[in-house]
Amino acid sequence: MPHHRFxxxxxxxxxxxxxxxxxxxxxxxxxxxxxxHARVLGQGSLGLGESYMEGWWDAVSLDGLLFRLLAARMxxxxxxxxxxxxxLRARLTNLQSPRRSGEVARRHYDLGNDLYRAxxxxxxxxxxxxxxGAKDLDTAQEAKLDLVCRKLRLQPGMRVLxxxxxxxxxxxxxxxxxxxxxxxxxxSREQAEYATALCAGLPIEIRLQDYREVxxxxxxxxxxxMFEHVGVKNYAGYFDVVRRCLPAEGLLLLHTxxxxxxxxxxxxxxxxxxxxxxxxxxxxQITQAIEGRFILEDWHNFGTDYDRTLQAWxxxxxxxxxxxxxxxxxRFRRMWRFYLAVSMATFRxxxxxxxxxxxxxxxxxxxxxxxR
Numbered sequence: 103m104p105h106h107r108f109x110x111x112x113x114x115x116x117x118x119x120x121x122x123x124x125x126x127x128x129x130x131x132x133x134x135x136x137x138x139h140a141r142v143l144g145q146g147s148l149g150l151g152e153s154y155m156e157g158w159w160d161a162v163s164l165d166g167l168l169f170r171l172l173a174a175r176m177x178x179x180x181x182x183x184x185x186x187x188x189x190l191r192a193r194l195t196n197l198q199s200p201r202r203s204g205e206v207a208r209r210h211y212d213l214g215n216d217l218y219r220a221x222x223x224x225x226x227x228x229x230x231x232x233x234x235g236a237k238d239l240d241t242a243q244e245a246k247l248d249l250v251c252r253k254l255r256l257q258p259g260m261r262v263l264x265x266x267x268x269x270x271x272x273x274x275x276x277x278x279x280x281x282x283x284x285x286x287x288x289x290s291r292e293q294a295e296y297a298t299a300l301c302a303g304l305p306i307e308i309r310l311q312d313y314r315e316v317x318x319x320x321x322x323x324x325x326x327x328m329f330e331h332v333g334v335k336n337y338a339g340y341f342d343v344v345r346r347c348l349p350a351e352g353l354l355l356l357h358t359x360x361x362x363x364x365x366x367x368x369x370x371x372x373x374x375x376x377x378x379x380x381x382x383x384x385x386x387q388i389t390q391a392i393e394g395r396f397i398l399e400d401w402h403n404f405g406t407d408y409d410r411t412l413q414a415w416x417x418x419x420x421x422x423x424x425x426x427x428x429x430x431x432x433r434f435r436r437m438w439r440f441y442l443a444v445s446m447a448t449f450r451x452x453x454x455x456x457x458x459x460x461x462x463x464x465x466x467x468x469x470x471x472x473x474r
Contacts, residue, residue, distance in 0.1 A: 108139035119174035121167060129166035133159045147177055151371035151444070155436045164439060165413075168447035215296055217430065218269070220422035221415045226269035226296070229327035229357060230408040230456045234474070239414035242407070247275040250324055252473040253400070253460050254353050256280040260321040263287075263347055265313050266328025270297025270306070277304045284320065287311040313343055320347050322354070329358035331380050334366050337391035345395050350464045354396065358383060359408070360455040376441050382454065396461035400472035405455035412446045 113123055122130045133139075135158035141149040153159060161167040171177065218226055224240045231242030232249050250272065256262065258281030264273045267286025270293075276282050283305030288294050289312055297308040313328075323344050332340050344354050361382035367373070368381045385401075392398065416439075423435060430438075448454040460472065 108143055109136075112139040112142060115176060115179060116171075119170040119176055121170050128163035129161060129170055131159055131161050131167060135159070146370070148370040148374065151375065151437075151440050154440050155375075155433055157432075157436070164443040165446040165450070168444050169450045172447050172451040172453055214427065214429075215269075215292055216426055217419070220426060221419040223414070223418060225271045225275075227271050227326075228268055230359075230404070231411045231414075232404060233407045233410050234404075239411065239418075242411065242414075244275075247272055248279070249458070249473065250326070250355055250357065251276050251280050253355050253458065254322045254324060256282050256322065258282065261285075261319070263316065263320040263323040263344075265316075265323065265325035265344070266331070267293070267297055267308065268326070269293050270300045270308060272324070272326055273297075273306050274301050274304060277301070277306055282321075285309060285316075287313060287316060313340065316343055316347060318347060319349070320352065321349065322352050323348060324355040324357070326357040327359070329356055330382055331377070332383075333379070333381055334364075334383065334387050337383070337387060338395075341391050341395045345463060348463055351466075352463060353399070353466075354461045356388075356457070356459045356461065358457055358459075360385060360388075360405075360457045362453060362455070372441075372444075375437055385457075388459065392461060396463060397465040398459065399462050399466060399470035400458075400460040402458040402460075402472065402474070403455050404458070405449050405452065408449040408454070408456050409446050412442050412449070416442045416446075 116123060116131065120129075123133055124130070135153070135156075138153050138158045141153050141158075143149075145152070154164075215226075218228065222228060223243065225243050225247075227243045227247070230246065231239060232246035233242045234245070236242035236245050254262075256276060260280075260282045262273070262276060262282050262284035264284060264286040267273055267288050268290075270286055273284055273286045276284070284307075286297060286301075286306065286308045288297065288308070288310065291310060294308055294310045301308060313332075329340070348354065359382050361384050364384040364386050365381060368377065373380065389398070419438065419442075423430065445454075449456070460470065462470065
């Protein structure tokens with residue numbers, strides 16, 4: 103029987119990651135549908151995620167299971183149908199062109215502010231917190247925003263550009279604590295409306311605008327969790343845009359998730375259900391793109407803080423499901439659980455990093471001392 107062969111193959115693979123089918127440890131996998139084995143062998147991560155969404159399997163500790171699979175490199179061992187086509191498409195196509203770049207806003211960031219308000223805590227900051235000395239999510243996010251301002255050496259009266267401003271929290275923080283003004287751009291209509299209301303009365307302008315359209319002067323610039331949507335074909339153009347907006351003494355802080363290998367596309371499940379047309383930059387891809395454009399002043403990796411941030415988000419959203427709109431049905435909840443858990447696993451296994459990179463157009467005279 104073919105499905106017995108598939109089952110044996112999956113059982114053997116999972117055993118290498120110290121995962122048992124039907125075991126009693128929190129990270130062991132409980133299969134509810136016998137078609138699971140063939141689907142995962144044939145579709146890899148896409149089949150694993152979709153079959154979880156459809157209730158074909160469970161694990162008490164979903165992040166614990168996925169961490170073990172990633173730490174054992176199981177994703178590299180399973181055949182992934184369709185990936186050859188995906189890779190070819192990514193190489194031949196600019197998946198983050200101005201026309202395509204709006205898709206992630208429609209499908210992810212415009213899901214509903216109610217979901218994000220429930221998940222993200224007191225401030226709607228959808229990027230990694232800074233947990234050095236922090237005991238809870240709100241403190242960690244405030245510490246991250248303050249770290250960004252200190253790294254940029256913000257002073258009262260400066261004009262700052264926030265590329266991918268989200269719900270406006272970072273600019274609001276910078277304006278209130280450091281006395282700056284500025285412009286925030288986003289391609290999400292929901293975020294732009296919320297950010298405009300949030301920043302009312304402050305010297306801040308929120309625009310529904312693609313980063314490629316910005317051409318004016320600022321004293322400093324930052325981008326928190328937006329570079330993951332730029333795409334390697336556009337990195338040089340991205341840095342050209344920022345370079346033309348900054349004076350010689352201006353600083354750019356780039357806060358981005360990073361991958362340990364250079365790729366030109368994202369995981370198939372993430373691409374289909376969470377972040378269409380996204381991809382994680384590698385260190386090589388970033389440094390190649392800044393060559394001749396910026397001086398690298400500082401590179402700070404605090405990727406393991408993202409595991410803690412995601413755990414806090416999960417705790418928030420799990421306690422809020424029952425009070426949220428009915429459109430977040432059981433399939434959506436399982437999709438969201440898988441998204442948060444697989445994200446935890448990638449940072450815990452050190453397969454993904456969180457980088458804050460500080461760049462200057464010509465180098466800081468006398469050198470740059472990076473706050474931590």
